[in-house]
Every structure is written in structure tokens, then in C-alpha cells.
Amino acid sequence: MSALDLIPVPLRPWAAVLAVFFIAAAGAWGAWSVQDWRYGNAMAQQETKAAEKAQGIAEAMAAQLKREQDQRLALEGRIKTDEATHYKVLTDEKKARQLVLDRLATADLRLSVLLTAGAGSAGMSTAAGAGGLDHGATRAELDPAHAQRIIGITGDGDEGLTALAACQGWVREVLATGAVPPGR
Structure with a gap:
């Protein structure tokens, strides 16, 4: 006996629909999981690149600040x-x-x-002292x-x-x- 024989005949179409639904749901869940994993990896790579870029900018700014402090x-x-x-x-x-x-x-x-x-003595130089002439x-x-x-x-x-x-x-x-x- 098969698993299909265990299901009553009037419920078999519903069982088929339910089986197709579970298969589709499992496929969608699997696709969703794979896409989530791929998207997560892509986001992790972008975050790593952004962090490296921010680190480079921070190091450049720190070096510039150090140069300016040294100049000051x-x-x-x-x-x-x-x-x-x-x-x-x-x-x-x-x-x-x-x-x-x-x-x-x-x-x-x-x-x-x-x-x-x-001025003074009408152009005359001062009188000579004893011992020399005043030529100044x-x-x-x-x-x-x-x-x-x-x-x-x-x-x-x-x-x-x-x-x-x-x-x-x-x-x-x-x-x-x-x-x-x-x-x-």
C-alpha cells in the first residue's frame, strides 16, 4: 500500500494541492535563504570596504592634524x-x-x-682757551x-x-x- 492510498479519495485533490504548496514553500524558503546568505555576504563586503575607507580618511586627517600642530x-x-x-x-x-x-x-x-x-656771537667762534684754539x-x-x-x-x-x-x-x-x- 502506498501513502496515497491512505488518503481518502475526496481529499486527494486537496492533498495534492497541499503537497504542491509545501514543495513551493520549501523552494521559496530555500531560494530566500540562499539570497539572504548572498546579500549578507555582499553587505559584509561593503561594510568592510566602507570601514577601510573611513579608517584611511581618519588616518589622513590625523596625519594632517599632526602636521598642523607641529607647524603651530x-x-x-x-x-x-x-x-x-x-x-x-x-x-x-x-x-x-x-x-x-x-x-x-x-x-x-x-x-x-x-x-x-x-646765532649767538654774530658768526664769531668762541674764544680760545688757554692752551689751544677752538676750531669747533x-x-x-x-x-x-x-x-x-x-x-x-x-x-x-x-x-x-x-x-x-x-x-x-x-x-x-x-x-x-x-x-x-x-x-x-
Whole structure:
């Protein structure tokens, strides 16, 4: 006896339909599983490629960031050195000016101005001292208070020129590298 004989005759067409349905369902499930497996592999490959590409981009960005940080640190070092140099020049100028002011205050140093031939003694040179002739131009001594003011004004001008030179050096460094250090 066969399996078909076990099914009653009025239900055999339904059994055939049910068998065809199960065969079709098994084929569809098998095809679906194979497609899922193939699609999963394709997606895994795409994810791997995307991850490798993202890793390459991240490494390139990290290298670029490192280069820019190195350039910034080098620029900051050069600017720090320039600032130290300009600070030293400025303090040396202040010390020299203070020394001149101190010498003026103690009458150790006297400032004088050159007089033209028409001023003073009508074109006549000063009288010769005992022991030689005076062949130099006529000069007039300045009052110590006026001399100190003149030294103060010229000192302020020197400080301004030193500060300007420092700023110009900073701008040249920044423009040469094309980067602006932070905090500036």
C-alpha cells in the first residue's frame, strides 16, 4: 500500500494541492535563504570596504592634524624667541635711557645743541682757551630739565619703534606660515 492510498479519495485533490504548496514553500524558503546568505555576504563586503575607507580618511586627517600642530608649535617657538629678543632690546634701551637720565641729573653729562653761524656771537667762534684754539662749531648747553624731557621723548619713540618691529616680525612669521596661533 502506498501513502496515497491512505488518503481518502475526496481529499486527494486537496492533498495534492497541499503537497504542491509545501514543495513551493520549501523552494521559496530555500531560494530566500540562499539570497539572504548572498546579500549578507555582499553587505559584509561593503561594510568592510566602507570601514577601510573611513579608517584611511581618519588616518589622513590625523596625519594632517599632526602636521598642523607641529607647524603651530614651531611658529609659537619662533614667536616666543622673537618676543624674548624684542623684550631684551626694549629693556636694554630702557636701561640705557635711564643711565643717560641719571648722568644728566648728576651733571656728569651735559647735552648741547649746535648753533648756526647767525646765532649767538654774530658768526664769531668762541674764544680760545688757554692752551689751544677752538676750531669747533659754536654749541649751547641745554638746561638739564629740558635735556631730561628730550631724552624721555626720544626714549618713548625708541620704545614705539621696538614695539613696531616686534609686531612686524610677528606678522611676517604668521604670514609666512599661513597660520594664526591660538590666543592671538
